[in-house]
Amino acid sequence: MSKYNFDEIVDRRGTHAIKVDALGERFGNPDLISLWVADMDFKSPPAVANTIIERCRHGIFGYTSTSDEYYNSIINWVNRHHDWKIDREWISFVPGIVKGIAFAVDCFTCPDHEVIIQPPVYHPFRIIPTLHHRTVVDNPLILEAGHYKMDVEGLKKLINPASKLLILCNPHNPGGRVWTREELIAIADICFEHKILVISDEIHSDLAFVPHKHIPFASVSEKAAQNSITFMAPSKTFNIAGIVSSYSVIPNKKLRELFHTFLSNSELEAGHIFAYLAAQAAYDNGDEWLVEAKDYIWKNICYVDEYLKSNIPQIKAMLPEASFLVWLDCRELNLLQSDLVSLFVDDAKLALNDGIMFGTGGEGFMRLNVGTPLANIRQAMDNLKKAVETKQTSI
Ligand SMILES: Cc1ncc(COP(=O)(O)O)c(C=O)c1O
Structure with missing residues (x-):
């Protein structure tokens, strides 16, 4: 029932x-x-609203830090649902995944660089780099028998020295694809070889339908892990987009230091009371x-x-x-x-x-x-x- x-x-x-x-x-x-x-x-x-209501009853909403419980909720969730073991230090709060993508574009590319996307795709992948004066290059998905697949050969052809970033929608919006391990490995190998950083937006990952199983991009190989930034969030999963509780996961130390410094220079990694509490409540009880x-x-x-x-x-x-x-x-x-x-x-x-x-x-x-x-x-x-x-x- x-x-x-x-x-x-x-x-x-x-x-x-x-x-x-x-x-x-x-x-x-x-x-x-x-x-x-x-x-x-x-x-x-209900645990989300109940946790927030209980916290509101306290009546004081001063400066708030993250807690061990918050990080453990994320680590346990990602391990339990996606078989990916992540370390606490890899994680940083970001105030929304679209903003996170904008920060990564700013942090890792310059105005003459090219950003590759695979349309049809979530429109901010095109809009955000364009607004930041980067050149967006399309590697359109191939529609075959009512099903999208990635154009791996097309990707190889369009790469040039200006190609610096690929934004991957994993799973895909709007096509609904849960990319296979083979597809992800192909992207990981090509991007690693050509020093193209992969941003993997995994906001829809928790909503995969059996028999499909989400595979975190960074988990498919060491090349993928060392050359990617993953964005995740409980927002789509638990319908809490208005609370804004996204986070980045970066296994590579050098990339992580660059990105975390970029964030902390403007205090962008500082979340808010309800973001931490809601994420934790949802992940622990949802x-x-x-x-x-x-x-x-x-x-x-x-x-x-x-x-x-x-x-x-x-x-x-x-x-x-x-x-x-x-x-x-x-x-x-x-x-x-x-x-x-x-x-x-x-x-x-x-x-x-x-x-x-x-x-x-x-x-x-x-x-x-x-x-x-x-x-x-x-x-x-x-x-x-x-x-x-x-x-x-x-x-
Ligand atoms: C693929 C994808 N990424 C990001 C977002 C928005 O994320 P956020 O609200 O954290 O910026 C959406 C929302 O539709 C989405 O579909």
């Missing part, structure tokens, strides 16, 4: 949740079904919640897949191997991207992410967030079916 109620509809309006309160500003309609920003509409594990959450998310994914197959076969769901984001292949609708977006927003009253924001390969796709009660997904699918039918009869 399930212990947590993921069917509960929690009204998030008025909480400054970007996902719901920015709908009007972003989509021109505040009343859409919100299936875009990558957080979930589920309450976090296993059961996570099993149920993943089970619920997987059922939502299957619902979408079956619904589309039976009712809107022109749209195909790419089944994610991890996380709550479903990449919808809408290319058979044969619509211009602006018309596709309008079909979802104006006709179906749905707010999804426009595939084009994820860069090369995103055209014809939309990203659907299924981290929400099934009732919302059912309504969304019914709206979409009606909108597609209406559109097709009007053509």
Whole structure:
């Protein structure tokens, strides 16, 4: 019997949740079904709120340091869930993974350097280095039989002396791939050989679905360990993105000293009371919640897949191997991207992410967030079916 109620509809309006309160500003309609920003509409594990409430009762919120318990929670979690043994000194708090990526770009590259990404991919991988005046080079993923794979040969071809950084999305957003050991080793070998530092963003790692198992990039070989910065967080896993509790893991001493000095020079490694407490509470008490959450998310994914197959076969769901984001292949609708977006927003009253924001390969796709009660997904699918039918009869 399930212990947590993921069917509960929690009204998030008025909480400054970007996902719901920015709908009007972003989509021109505040009343859409919100299936875009990558957080979930589920309450976090009760231990998170209970720990914060208990700490609030104390009433004094002075300067706060990290604790042994905080580090041990991270170390135990990563070992228990990902079979990766990390040392305390490898870990540093970072105030968000996107910020962490920006810090790494600043710390390890110069304006004339190239940063390699594998689109379609989480858009800040392109935006952040670009804003920092680095040249972003695409090594697009290969889409084969509805499944993405990395273009290892393509990667080798585009490398040149200016290539300094590769940002890896492991698991991948929006394609949902949990990269295999072979794929990760190939990237590790090439990047090591060419002295290209790998940033492995593993924010979706805890949400891999059986039989897929997340493999931390740095754990695949010594070359990977010595040439990478891994970013992890309990934020996607336990729906606590607003608390901001991410961290970096760097096994290589020289890289670690450079990055930690970069952070500490501006006190960027200093977290806050609730970040430490929430991460610890979630990691120590969240296993059961996570099993149920993943089970619920997987059922939502299957619902979408079956619904589309039976009712809107022109749209195909790419089944994610991890996380709550479903990449919808809408290319058979044969619509211009602006018309596709309008079909979802104006006709179906749905707010999804426009595939084009994820860069090369995103055209014809939309990203659907299924981290929400099934009732919302059912309504969304019914709206979409009606909108597609209406559109097709009007053509
Ligand atoms: C791959 C990936 N990295 C990072 C983030 C955001 O991380 P943070 O909120 O810690 O900056 C997201 C959020 O959607 C994501 O999908």
